[in-house]
Amino acid sequence: MQAAYVEFQLDSSTMNTREFYASRQGTQRFLTKEAVASAITYSEVLVRNKSDLWAPLDFAFDCTPAAPIAVRTTITTYKAGDQPNIGLLRFGRQELMMPGSTFRFVAWGNLPPLWIGQVFLIGKKRAAARVTALFPAEPEIDTRSEAVGVMPIQLPPLELAKLKAYRPIALTARYAIVQIPLGPDVRRVVVNGWAVPMIGESDA
Amino acid sequence: MTQPTIFQLPKQWQATDLTGTRINLMREGVITFVGVKRLESEALFVSAEGGGTLRETAKVEFAGKERYWWIARKVNGVIRRVLLTELNVPDCTVDNPCLKCEVCLLMGGMRESGDQRTIFSRLKLQDLISAQTYTYDEKFRVRLPDDPTERGSNPTPFQEVIVPPGTEFPFIVRIIKPSERDLALFLLGNRVADGLGYGNYSKLRGDATTRWLLIVNGFFHISTHDLLEKADKDGKSIEETIKSTADSPVGVKPDQILKGQDVVAKVVDKLVSAVRA
Numbered sequence: 001m002q003a004a005y006v007e008f009q010l011d012s013s014t015m016n017t018r019e020f021y022a023s024r025q026g027t028q029r030f031l032t033k034e035a036v037a038s039a040i041t042y043s044e045v046l047v048r049n050k051s052d053l054w055a056p057l058d059f060a061f062d063c064t065p066a067a068p069i070a071v072r073t074t075i076t077t078y079k080a081g082d083q084p085n086i087g088l089l090r091f092g093r094q095e096l097m098m099p100g101s102t103f104r105f106v107a108w109g110n111l112p113p114l115w116i117g118q119v120f121l122i123g124k125k126r127a128a129a130r131v132t133a134l135f136p137a138e139p140e141i142d143t144r145s146e147a148v149g150v151m152p153i154q155l156p157p158l159e160l161a162k163l164k165a166y167r168p169i170a171l172t173a174r175y176a177i178v179q180i181p182l183g184p185d186v187r188r189v190v191v192n193g194w195a196v197p198m199i200g201e202s203d204a
Numbered sequence: 205m206t207q208p209t210i211f212q213l214p215k216q217w218q219a220t221d222l223t224g225t226r227i228n229l230m231r232e233g234v235i236t237f238v239g240v241k242r243l244e245s246e247a248l249f250v251s252a253e254g255g256g257t258l259r260e261t262a263k264v265e266f267a268g269k270e271r272y273w274w275i276a277r278k279v280n281g282v283i284r285r286v287l288l289t290e291l292n293v294p295d296c297t298v299d300n301p302c303l304k305c306e307v308c309l310l311m312g313g314m315r316e317s318g319d320q321r322t323i324f325s326r327l328k329l330q331d332l333i334s335a336q337t338y339t340y341d342e343k344f345r346v347r348l349p350d351d352p353t354e355r356g357s358n359p360t361p362f363q364e365v366i367v368p369p370g371t372e373f374p375f376i377v378r379i380i381k382p383s384e385r386d387l388a389l390f391l392l393g394n395r396v397a398d399g400l401g402y403g404n405y406s407k408l409r410g411d412a413t414t415r416w417l418l419i420v421n422g423f424f425h426i427s428t429h430d431l432l433e434k435a436d437k438d439g440k441s442i443e444e445t446i447k448s449t450a451d452s453p454v455g456v457k458p459d460q461i462l463k464g465q466d467v468v469a470k471v472v473d474k475l476v477s478a479v480r481a
Contacts, residue, residue, distance in 0.1 A: 011428045012331040013275060042229040042423070046222045046381070050320040057226075076251040076262075080281065081299040090299075093253075099273070099331055100266045100429070117454060119425040121229075121328060121378075125276070128330050128376065130427040 001141070003108035005192035006040075007069065007133035010103075013096040014123030018170075023092025027073060028170055030177060031066040031123050033154045036105050039122035039129070041112050054174065061109030064151045064196055065177055066122075071101040097123070102132065106151050106196050108139075108189060135192035143187055147195035152179045155199065163199070216385035219304055222323070229423065232381040236424035236456075237390075239416040240443050241332060241375040241398075246366040247412075248404040249274050257362040259404070263338040267432035272367045274332035278402055283393035284311050290396060290479075291389075310379075310386050326380040327390055332373035333428055335435060335442040340365055367403075372442050374431050375414060378423065388475040395476060416468045417446050422456035424449075 015027035016035065037059045038044060045052065078094045107114075118131040139145075152169050157176045160166065166178040180186060180197040187198040213233070214221075251262035251273070264273040284298060287307045296302035301313030303323050312325030343364045349357035379386050394414055401410035418424070426449055435445040450463045462468055 009429060043226050044229060044324060044380070045226050046324045046326070048322050048324070050322075072265075074252065074262075076275065077253055080277075082297070083299045096275075099264055099333060117425060117427070117430070119423075119427055119455075125325075126328055128328075128427070130425075130429065 001108055001139060001189065002111050003106065003137050003139055003189060003191045004111055004114055005104065005106050005133075005135040005137070005194055006114060006131055007102060007104045008066070008120075008122075008129045008131050010097060010099050010101045010123075010127055010129050011119070012127035012129075013098055014125060014127035015094070015096050016123060018095075025078075025092065025094045027095045027097055029068040029071045029073070029097070030152070030170065031103065032175060032177075033063050033065045033105075035122055036063050036066050036107070037061070039120040040107070040114065042120065044126075059109075061107050061111050063107035064105050065154045066103035066105045067152050069102040069104055071103070072098045073101075074098055099127075104151075104194070106189075106191050106194055108191075108196070137191045139189040139191055141187050141189055141198055143184055145188060145190040145195065147182065147188070147190045148193040149195070150179055150182055151194050151196045152177050153197055153199060159199070213387070214383045216306070217309055217381075217383050219309060222309060222381075227381065229380050233421075234423040235379045235382045235387060236418075236420040236422065236426070237375075237377040237379075237416060238418040238420070238424065238426060238446055238449075239375045239414050240446065241373045241412050241414050243367055243369050243371045244411050244413055245369050245401075245409045247274075247402060247410040248364055248366050249278060249402070250404055251275060257360075258342070258365075259362065260365040261367050261403075264333060266333050267429050268436060270338040271432070272334035272336070272338050272371060272373075274334075274367075274373060274402070276329040276331045279332070279394075279397065280311070280327070280329055282397040282400060282402055282406075283390070286396045286400065287311075287389055287393045290392065306385065306389065310389055326382070326386065328378040328380065330376045330428060332375060333432065334367070335372045335374065335432060339368075341368075374428050374442055374446060376426060376428060384475070385479075388479045391472050392476045392479045415443065415465065416472055417443065417463065417465065418450055419462040419468055419471060420453070420456055421460040421462075424453060424461075425455035 016031050018026040018028045034057050073095050075093050075095050079091050081090050116131050116134050119128055122129050154175050154177050160176055166180050168178050170177040188195045249261045250259050254260055262273040263270050293305045296305045301308045303313050311327050312323045314322045345362055347360045398412045403410040431445050435442050450461045
């Protein structure tokens with residue numbers, strides 16, 4: 001199986017909306033696997049309806065969400081438009097992941113070309129990011145390989161019931177990001193020392 | 205030099221040309237503009253709530269040191285207003301984007317009621333991060349009352365940490381699925397916005413100039429971080445550093461790059477004047 005461990009750094013600020021309440025928009029410290037896959041395949045939808053947000057995306061590979069290595073955030077004041085009562089965030093505070101923040105992800109399957117120095121666009125407003133480390137590999141799925149760390153994985157929330165144990169990192173209506181302990185019955189691939197538990201469809 | 209194919213672009217997109225189908229940015233085309241934005245007067249880019257009467261421009265630790273941080277949306281917003289005014293677009297405002305006009309088709313928008321449609325912005329500006337080091341220099345200032353003779357009216361003291369004039373920012377912009385009209389609109393909007401000024405109190409300050417150095421017909425893999433780091437390491441100006449990236453470009457072939465300040469300026473002038481005409 002073709003796989004790669006990738007680290008990247010933001011060249012521009014972005015966010016992955018967490019809460020949006022009382023004119024405050026917070027950000028998660030990770031980017032979803034759809035964000036990662038869209039970024040490295042340079043794919044995008046130009047016009048979409050709200051229902052499209054729930055449509056599953058289909059790629060020739062699978063990947064983990066982008067997990068933070070060193071993410072710095074700041075709360076910025078926000079003012080847009082002229083009429084305060086129109087629209088979503090017109091005035092308030094917005095938390096941003098700052099330029100220089102770094103992330104890691106693992107992707108496996110039929111991967112697109114990846115290289116160090118590659119620039120892609122990711123996250124809200126599609127911030128530019130550049131690949132700073134890349135470790136391609138051809139790992140086998142097994143239940144024995146040891147790892148220095150376990151990558152978080154992203155699942156539909158209903159899949160959580162099938163897991164024996166997990167540590168929740170983020171739960172939204174559309175997805176859950178969890179870390180799964182590497183027990184002897186957990187199938188995994190290990191890339192550059194990082195284990196990715198193979199759960200659900202990607203296990204096939 | 206081989207004539208770049210930059211002008212072999214569609215003239216202009218209509219709303220029906222931008223469909224909901226998932227596209228590949230590389231196949232649909234990208235134009236990358238690279239230049240240097242220079243502040244011609246002081247500016248204040250307030251991004252955070254200050255304490256008391258202090259207003260401080262944003263900063264970021266990036267490429268080895270603290271630098272002034274000019275968030276892209278502060279440029280984007282001015283350009284959008286400029287274009288709506290210059291083109292005199294009816295029934296479209298920043299509060300209620302119509303999602304039909306050429307400004308919305310380029311810069312995107314979201315309708316939050318009804319069918320809740322979203323148009324993806326094809327204009328991607330990166331945050332501007334200064335070549336120069338951030339310096340904390342607190343200016344003590346006083347705002348005078350409108351009528352100083354009025355009883356009880358007092359001057360209001362306040363402090364500002366501004367970005368000094370002459371500060372330079374590498375400016376990287378990408379236009380996805382570009383038409384010739386998209387390029388022209390962006391360049392016009394940017395030029396007028398530079399004259400109007402950015403940031404706090406732009407009536408009096410925040411005006412800038414943009415020197416376009418490269419126009420690349422493709423997705424140029426160029427990074428602000430690498431540019432700033434290399435400029436510091438080599439002891440060269442940010443302009444020289446940007447120009448040197450055209451010698452061994454990543455992601456595009458050399459003949460896809462339009463370079464040379466005079467050549468680029470002529471192309472920019474031609475595109476801008478086409479909109480004005």
